[in-house]
Amino acid sequence: MRMRPTLSWTPTEDLPPGTADVGPVAEALDGGGVLVLSGAGISTESGIPDYRGEGGSLSRHTPMTYQDFVGGAQARRRYWARSHLGWRTFGRARPNAGHRAVAAFERHGLLKGVITQNVDGLHQAAGSEGVVELHGSLARVVCLTCGALTSRGEVARRLEEANAGFEPVAAGINPDGDADLTDEQVGDFLVVPCAVCGGVLKPDVVFFGESVPPRRVEHCRELVRGATALLVLGSSLTVMSGLRFVRQAAEAGKPVLIVNRDETRGDRYALSRVALPLGAALTAVADRLGVPLDGQEAGAPANR
Known part of the structure; x- marks a missing residue:
């Protein structure tokens, strides 16, 4: 029987330093019920640039x-x-190791769902099914x-x-x-x-200056309410459309874990920020959990 995570979060003004330790991420996922929030950084290894990272x-x-x-x-x-x-x-564009890892975590019953700020369809191309496209497609x-x-x-x-x-x-x-x-x-x-x-x-x-549909936002809030932890992948959390879910999780006492090489606007709410490339970090997590990154998702095109 899978144990629920024992991770906890305490509000602080001190930002957690970037770390190479993926242990807390693996621990949260091992408990199941984790909600993923992904941003442009998870797709950079597929050749799609991000907005705010180096060379954004x-x-x-x-x-x-x-x-x-x-x-x-x-x-x-x-x-x-x-x-x-x-x-x-x-x-x-093709899914990379980060997308394939998220799909594998879902297949093994470790995720509550995936909220993505991306519009590229790469999560679905990798085999993920429970994807909410916050900004459309x-x-x-x-x-x-x-x-x-x-x-x-x-x-x-x-x-x-x-x-x-x-x-x-x-x-x-x-x-x-x-x-x-x-x-x-x-x-x-x-x-x-x-x-x-x-x-x-x-x-x-959803263009800049346009609002995310309220029903979609409420659906995402419901996913946060039902999750055991929130795992942020490749998002600077600069805009409120994603940051609000981090704040919601933190205010509910749920662990927030971030994988992003650069500091984010949500770091003060996070238990840990892994400062590694997404593909390497999530592959390491999968190895710790014994979750193979194989299956039908490998190499699928983004736009079918």
């Missing part, structure tokens, strides 16, 4: 805001040109007029047909799938309308 895209890129997107056709042209190019890179497109949902693959096909020969070279790709292109490279890129009503299409993701 925010140092050179300003993400599209919801207000800009709905405010003008030219902003939407610029966004869709860049996102269409970035989608090709996301389509080639690039694999879906929604019409802002009629609400119809379309697969990103279908919209990409229509954009390819409407923009034959569109092959610019991007300066970089960002975690939201937005490629860095100049206005000259965007040119007269043609945006396709909703095939149902002719309305404006938008990826089914």
Whole structure:
């Protein structure tokens, strides 16, 4: 019979120093019922950059805001040109050891669920099933007029047909799938309308300046309430959308454990922060627990 974790958390103003000891993470997982909260850092080993880590895209890129997107056709042209190019890179991304470890922990009954701030679909491609996509998914497109949902693959096909020969070279790709292109490279890129009503299409993701749907937030809060511990993977916790769940867990006396190479906004709530690359850290945890990282998840594409 699996023992419940004996880890405890005491509020402190002193930030826990980064450590290479994965023992507390393994202990929490061994008790079962752990909720994972993942951020962009878990996908960097799959070739998708993060926002705020070393070389993060925010140092050179300003993400599209919801207000800009709905405010003008030219902003939407610029966004869709860049996102269409970035989608090709996301389509080639594969789950890494960190994603495979999370899927393996789930298969072995150690997790309450997974909340991800990422929109890349790599957790699901690795085989995870209980995933809540806090910020939505690039694999879906929604019409802002009629609400119809379309697969990103279908919209990409229509954009390819409407923009034959569109092959610019991007300066970089960002975690939201937005490629860095100049206005000259965007040119007269043609945006396709909703095939149902002719309305404006938008990826089914939460843009900067847009709120996470309240029902989704409440579902995540319910997962936190039912978890034995919260394990944060690769998130700086800079924005409140993820930090609120860390605060909730800590206020309820649940252990918070963080795996992130850099300091995070949630460190003061954490029992421990493992300052190792995600793949290496979670592989070490799996080894301690005797959980093999094999199965159907290995090498699956992110966008099926």
